Amino acid sequence: MEELLGRIIAGKVTDENEKDYYVQVAGTTFRLDKSEIKKPLKLGSTFKGFAYENEDHDMQITRDAPAVQVDHYGMGTVVRSQRTLGVFVNIGLPNKDIVVSLDDLPDIMELWPQQGDRLMIALREDAKQRLWGVLADGEIYQAIAQPAKKHMQNANVVATAYQLKLVGTRVMTENNELGFIHPSEREKEPRLGEELHARVIGVHEDGTLNLSLRPRTYEAIDDDSAMLLAALQHSEDGHLEFSDKSDPAAIKAYFGISKGQFKRAIGHLLKARKITQHDGQLWLVSEAEEDESTTD
Known part of the structure; x- marks a missing residue:
């Protein structure tokens, strides 16, 4: 058989039954499902479609050609x-x-x-x-890639891993920008073809991106920080009479953690701009204050 499969080819309608037409191309007969055809085909007419061997090992031709073909990605x-x-x-x-x-x-x-x-x-x-x-391969991705914009710095993107190397993972975003994830910017190596939710940490002059799979500081709040934040959120007026100067025994009795853990939790929340500390007390930052600090 000459090369016919995986391509759009044209053949002659030679026969039919209740369910199918039969299309012959270069001595090979392909089945054509009649449910695809709105207007009946005449015997002897020409039909053009995508040729393949189906899972039952029958030669089949379809009008609904996939994007994926021989030499078509x-x-x-x-x-x-x-x-x-x-x-x-x-x-x-x-x-x-x-x-x-x-x-x-x-x-x-x-x-x-x-x-x-x-x-x-x-x-x-x-x-x-x-x-x-x-x-x-990489050349195909380069050919279809779109350059990233400078304003994408720190943006969230969805990308698919297409090349796994020791030096890192190459990806393409849903908007066809090319990106690279260094091993230091991930917890584990992504699978080939995996959809990834990443953050832009660099935009190169050539329009490619450096990406990170690690959470931002405020997204990486640990259990102690989350517990302290919850305590503030459930307090009557959004503050607690504790600070990094508080007595270790009082901290242990109230929160069940050491003063060292408590101070680290305060540090994380201060850095994430979730709380403030003044007058010997911890204060919850309101959503309005968070939004204002983010735009500064």
Whole structure:
């Protein structure tokens, strides 16, 4: 069979039954589901569509061509994995998922894409007329990338990991900006295809981004800080008669933590501008005051 699969091809309608038309191309007959066709096709007419082998190993042609084709890259969603084969990707066909070979996936299986992760792939047809998914490389991402704007500094972005390296993770945001996450800016290495919620910590002249998966200081409040903040929020007038000068025994009796832990919690909340400390007392910062300090 000449190279037909994974492409949009044209053939002649040669037969039909109650459910399907049959389209012949270069000696190969493809099934065409009649539910796709609004106006009946005439025998001998020409039909153009996307050709593939479905999960039942029948040759099929469809008018609803996916974006992912031979030499055409598009996004697909991972539906499952098989240790001995690779991951199966839904590219929009009703009865066919495309396999990305384990040879093209990370050596560590924990970094393989999981169900719901997204990969940019194209198709290739092997010598046995089987379709495989081909991962987009860095050049493909460079070709479709959009430059980031300077005002994105400190912005939150959603990005997908597309390249895992020892030096860090390369990602593309949902707006097609390219980004890089250094190992020091993450708790664990992202999976290939994983959707990540990141923060912009640098915008380069070439329009690429440095990103962090670590929370901002005010988002990284520890348990002691959270407990102290809750105590202030539940106080009658938003203040407590404690400070970093308070007696250790009184702190232990009221909060159940040491004075060292208490002082660290105060420090975190002061840095996050959640509280103030004056007149020997702790005061809760109101939402209006928080908003005002954020815009300063």
